Amino acid sequence: MAPPNIEIDPAVLATAAGQTVVITGAAGGIGAVTAALFNENGANVVIADLSFARAAAEKLISTLTYPDKAIFVSTDILNWAEMTSLFKEAATRFGRVDVVVANAGIMETKPVLDLEAVDDNGDLLESREAFRVIDVNVKGTLNTIRLGLHFMRHNEKGGSILLVASTSGYFGGTGVAAYITSKHGVIGLLRSCQAVVMQNGVRLNAVAPFFTPTHITANFADAWAAAGLEGNTAQDVARVVLQQSLNPEVAGTCVLACGSMRRELEAPRAAFIEQWMGSDVTKLMGEAGKLFATLGGYPLPKARQ
Numbered sequence: 001m002a003p004p005n006i007e008i009d010p011a012v013l014a015t016a017a018g019q020t021v022v023i024t025g026a027a028g029g030i031g032a033v034t035a036a037l038f039n040e041n042g043a044n045v046v047i048a049d050l051s052f053a054r055a056a057a058e059k060l061i062s063t064l065t066y067p068d069k070a071i072f073v074s075t076d077i078l079n080w081a082e083m084t085s086l087f088k089e090a091a092t093r094f095g096r097v098d099v100v101v102a103n104a105g106i107m108e109t110k111p112v113l114d115l116e117a118v119d120d121n122g123d124l125l126e127s128r129e130a131f132r133v134i135d136v137n138v139k140g141t142l143n144t145i146r147l148g149l150h151f152m153r154h155n156e157k158g159g160s161i162l163l164v165a166s167t168s169g170y171f172g173g174t175g176v177a178a179y180i181t182s183k184h185g186v187i188g189l190l191r192s193c194q195a196v197v198m199q200n201g202v203r204l205n206a207v208a209p210f211f212t213p214t215h216i217t218a219n220f221a222d223a224w225a226a227a228g229l230e231g232n233t234a235q236d237v238a239r240v241v242l243q244q245s246l247n248p249e250v251a252g253t254c255v256l257a258c259g260s261m262r263r264e265l266e267a268p269r270a271a272f273i274e275q276w277m278g279s280d281v282t283k284l285m286g287e288a289g290k291l292f293a294t295l296g297g298y299p300l301p302k303a304r305q
């Protein structure tokens with residue numbers, strides 16, 4: 001029997017009205033559709049993207065339901081000063097930040113494990129593009145979490161951070177090494193940041209889109225459709241983003257989004273641990289967790305001199 005579907009509640013989406021949402025990578029793809037849906041429901045939207053996307057962002061704003069409730073801020077999520085300015089501008093323009101969507105992400109354009117990528121001497125070339133993917137998708141997401149938490153921790157009603165992960169954060173059979181590694185990292189951030197985020201009155205959730213027609217899937221979108229596989233759209237993903245980021249009852253969740261199929265992944269994973277690892281290991285891990293709680297968290301090592 002299939003686990004229950006996550007239902008999209010129009011009443012939850014409507015609570016976006018009057019809230020201020022910062023979305024990274026929002027000039028195109030899932031980010032742009034998410035920005036439009038938040039705006040359609042009355043939210044102030046801050047569209048963050050690289051400088052080259054300004055024209056696309058401005059065109060998007062001109063098509064929004066409430067264009068006066070949207071601004072574009074040129075931002076590189078790996079640039080701490082630009083990220084700080086992004087959040088300051090959002091708070092200055094709209095009074096506060098209520099929701100942050102860490103959507104920006106990239107994929108490699110060449111195989112990371114290409115052993116034919118050699119220089120004139122026959123020496124294997126370093127995969128710098130892979131490092132860029134990991135930096136953008138993991139470091140950029142961490143930057144977004146930290147600043148979102150900083151700007152929302154003193155809100156009267158707290159705040160919400162939503163990470164756009166991927167089913168690649170749970171599975172890894174396609175061979176896209178850097179992207180899959182980075183999305184596992186995003187899921188790691190969802191889990192590892194949970195306690196501190198909650199202590200500061202903010203909720204942290206994620207969405208894991210399955211195949212969605214965007215720039216990074218363009219080369220096989222036709223083959224996917226021809227195979228008759230379940231379809232997903234950016235709108236499908238955006239609705240899950242709004243549902244999970246606005247629902248005050250959820251924290252620590254990650255919802256797989258694939259068309260009509262919307263399944264929460266984190267709770268079933270946790271429930272499966274004993275069957276996976278055995279009762280003895282599960283008991284030990286539980287006792288270790290209690291110990292760390294009494295210690296106030298994992299005691300960090302001292303820096304080596």
